[in-house]
Each structure stands twice: as C-alpha cells, then as structure tokens.
Amino acid sequence: MNDPDAFLVVEDLSVEFPTPDGPVRAVNNLSYTLGLGQTLGIVGESGSGKSVSSMAVLGLHDADRTKITGSIRVGGTEVVGLNEPGLRKLRGNSVAMIFQDALAALHPFYRVGSQLAEAYQVHHPSASRRDARRKAIEMLDRVGIPQPDSRVDDFPHQFSGGMRQRAMIAMGLINDPSLLIADEPTTALDVTVQAQILDLLQDLQREFNSAVVIITHDLGVIAEMADEVLVMYAGRCVEYGPTKEILVSPEMPYTWGLLSSIPDVSADIDARLIPIPGNPPSLLSPPSGCSFHPRCAHVDKVPGDLCATQLPELLEGSNGPGHVKRCHLANPQEVFRREVLAEIAPDLVEES
Ligand SMILES: Nc1ncnc2c1ncn2[C@@H]1O[C@H](COP(=O)(O)OP(=O)(O)OP(=O)(O)O)[C@@H](O)[C@H]1O
Numbered sequence: 001m002n003d004p005d006a007f008l009v010v011e012d013l014s015v016e017f018p019t020p021d022g023p024v025r026a027v028n029n030l031s032y033t034l035g036l037g038q039t040l041g042i043v044g045e046s047g048s049g050k051s052v053s054s055m056a057v058l059g060l061h062d063a064d065r066t067k068i069t070g071s072i073r074v075g076g077t078e079v080v081g082l083n084e085p086g087l088r089k090l091r092g093n094s095v096a097m098i099f100q101d102a103l104a105a106l107h108p109f110y111r112v113g114s115q116l117a118e119a120y121q122v123h124h125p126s127a128s129r130r131d132a133r134r135k136a137i138e139m140l141d142r143v144g145i146p147q148p149d150s151r152v153d154d155f156p157h158q159f160s161g162g163m164r165q166r167a168m169i170a171m172g173l174i175n176d177p178s179l180l181i182a183d184e185p186t187t188a189l190d191v192t193v194q195a196q197i198l199d200l201l202q203d204l205q206r207e208f209n210s211a212v213v214i215i216t217h218d219l220g221v222i223a224e225m226a227d228e229v230l231v232m233y234a235g236r237c238v239e240y241g242p243t244k245e246i247l248v249s250p251e252m253p254y255t256w257g258l259l260s261s262i263p264d265v266s267a268d269i270d271a272r273l274i275p276i277p278g279n280p281p282s283l284l285s286p287p288s289g290c291s292f293h294p295r296c297a298h299v300d301k302v303p304g305d306l307c308a309t310q311l312p313e314l315l316e317g318s319n320g321p322g323h324v325k326r327c328h329l330a331n332p333q334e335v336f337r338r339e340v341l342a343e344i345a346p347d348l349v350e351e352s
Pocket residue numbers: 017019024026044045046047048049050051052053100283
C-alpha cells in the first residue's frame with residue numbers, strides 16, 4: 001500500500017460516464033498500489049465500481065464515452081490516455097483479465113483451442129500455428145482440463161461452467177502476465193470447483209510471481225486469497241488495509257455489514273446472519289456526506305449532522321499505518337466489539 005514503486009499504482013482515479021440522465025460517477029478518487037507476488041481483494045456490493053475501476057487498468061473503456069482522470073501506472077507505463085497500440089501491447093505483455101462471465105467472454109463460434117492459440121499468437125507473432133496449438137493444450141492441461149489433446153477442439157458450449165472458467169484462466173495466463181485481474185472468477189461455480197479454481201490461481205501466482213487483483217462479493221474468498229483488502233462503496237474506497245485487520249478489526253460500518261452478512265464468520269452455530277438493510281445508492285444522485293449514512297446504524301453516535309453533510313476523509317485508524325477508513329465515528333473499535341462482534345460472534349468477544 002502507498003508504494004509509489006509498486007508494479008500497479010492507481011492514483012486518484014475517477015471514472016465518469018455521461019448518460020442522458022446526467023453523469024454517472026462510477027469511480028471516485030480511488031488510490032491503491034499492488035506489488036508483484038501480492039494479491040489485492042476488492043469487495044463491495046453490486047454497482048460499487050469494482051469492475052469499472054479494474055477495466056480502467058486495462059484501458060478497456062471507450063475513450064469517447066468515458067471521462068477518466070487520475071493515473072494508473074502498470075510496470076511504470078501510464079495507462080490513462082495511452083493510445084490503442086500502447087494498450088494492446090500492455091494487455092498482451094503485462095496485464096490480463098478474467099471476466100465475470102466466462103460464457104460471454106469466450107466466442108461461441110470458435111473452438112476453445114483456437115481462441116487460446118490466437119491469444120498466444122497475437123503476442124508471439126513468430127510462433128507457428130503448431131506451436132500455438134501446443135501452447136493451448138499445455139495451458140488447458142495446466143488449468144486441469146481433462147484430455148486437453150481432444151478437448152482443445154471443443155466449442156465453449158461443450159465445456160461445463162467450471163471448465164469454461166478454467167479456459168478463461170488459461171486464456172488470461174497464456175502470455176504470463178505480470179498482473180492478473182480476476183473479476184468474480186468463481187461466483188457462478190459450485191463450492192468444490194470454486195475451491196479448485198482458487199487453489200489453481202494461487203499456484204499459478206506463486207509460479208509466475210504475478211500481482212493479482214481478485215474482485216469478489218465473498219469475504220471467504222478474500223480471507224483465503226488476499227494480502228490486502230479494498231472495500232468499495234458507491235464508487236469510493238471506504239476501507240483499505242491488510243486482510244487480517246480488515247477481517248478482525250474493521251473500522252467502517254459498511255465493512256461490518258459485509259462481515260455480518262456472510263455465513264461463515266465464525267464456526268459458532270449461534271452466530272447470526274444479518275443482511276445490510278436498504279439498497280446501494282444511485283450513482284446519478286449519490287447521498288450527501290458519507291454515501292453510506294442513509295443505511296448506517298451508527299449515525300447517532302456522531303455529533304451533529306456530520307455524517308449527512310460531510311464526506312469523511314480516508315484516514316488512518318487505530319490499527320496504525322497501512323489501514324485507512326472513511327468514517328466519522330470516533331471510537332469504531334469499541335463500537336465494533338460491543339455492537340457488531342457481540343451479535344455475530346459472541347464467543348470471540350467473551351474470549352478476549
Ligand atoms: N458504460 C456505462 N455507462 C453508464 N453507467 C455505467 C457504465 N458501466 C458501468 N456503469 C455503472 O457504474 C456503476 C459501477 O459498475 P460496476 O460494473 O463497476 O459495478 P460492480 O461493483 O462491478 O458490480 P457487480 O458486483 O454487480 O459486478 C454501476 O452503477 C453501473 O451501472
């Protein structure tokens with residue numbers, strides 16, 4: 001975090017879409033850094049800007065219809081404002097993305113193997129067709145597709161959901177990217193396949209020492225995979241820090257809500273599952289002050305109408321450097337223990 005020499009440096013990134021109803025500010029002043037060999041988890045409800053911010057890292061937004069400000073440096077190359085040839089080079093050589101929807105990302109009319117081979121040949125123009133096919137089979141084997149020699153000639157619809165997701169990962173990794181962005185790589189899969197895919201991602205990361213951004217709704221995935229976590233709400237970073245701290249002593253009520261709404265926060269059978277009340281806000285007319293205040297149960301603990309009128313700055317909390325949160329509460333740790341932990345994991349509160 002805050003390492004200006006890291007492989008990925010996102011600084012004050014904002015992404016805005018002009019729409020007939022007015023501008024949609026999907027990402028607001030987002031900053032984070034990520035080193036090689038490290039994994040960053042990005043969490044937040046639907047529509048919080050996770051995909052939009054990550055797509056900006058690959059320069060995937062239509063420049064004519066998107067206003068992007070700030071800076072994104074990948075291996076020292078500035079991505080914001082980079083021209084199409086520059087972007088193409090970047091996407092092949094250093095960055096790859098595994099998309100949310102594998103079926104949509106694989107072309108239905110082309111065989112899986114040809115799509116993999118083409119992805120390889122685009123960035124290895126001197127490779128023969130035979131080399132590219134061999135590489136495609138090798139990658140399918142690497143991601144655990146059985147009989148890769150014959151499955152290489154299947155069409156995407158002949159693959160199961162889990163196999164398609166593996167094929168997407170193979171496609172993402174075929175050019176050994178230094179940075180891999182995995183957008184909900186396992187959401188559509190059953191738990192067993194999900195665990196296998198996550199293991200696979202971890203193995204491949206170790207092998208290639210790549211930087212990985214994993215986007216997910218699932219804090220269980222975060223706990224297993226991420227070194228650091230960035231929590232997004234309504235296009236903003238609301239909490240960011242080392243995974244352990246974010247999961248054990250979070251300081252922002254929205255993060256508490258995410259923790260309370262997952263089933264496995266504690267093995268205690270008495271633990272309760274409490275969904276976050278209300279809906280994510282409209283980005284066309286976001287709430288004043290702290291975007292989360294209309295849904296926050298702790299507004300009355302902050303003097304005056306600060307929460308409704310003033311956007312909290314992203315500031316260091318009581319966990320020390322490297323953990324920042326956007327919240328006006330003066331004593332978040334105490335409130336968390338007394339009101340949140342006591343509800344969702346009473347054993348943990350009694351133990352200490
Ligand atoms: N091209 C676009 N034009 C207008 N608004 C857009 C466009 N693309 C995305 N948005 C809006 O930007 C916001 C953030 O979208 P994004 O896809 O980043 O959400 P997300 O956090 O990835 O959600 P999910 O968990 O559902 O994938 C949403 O409100 C979305 O409707």
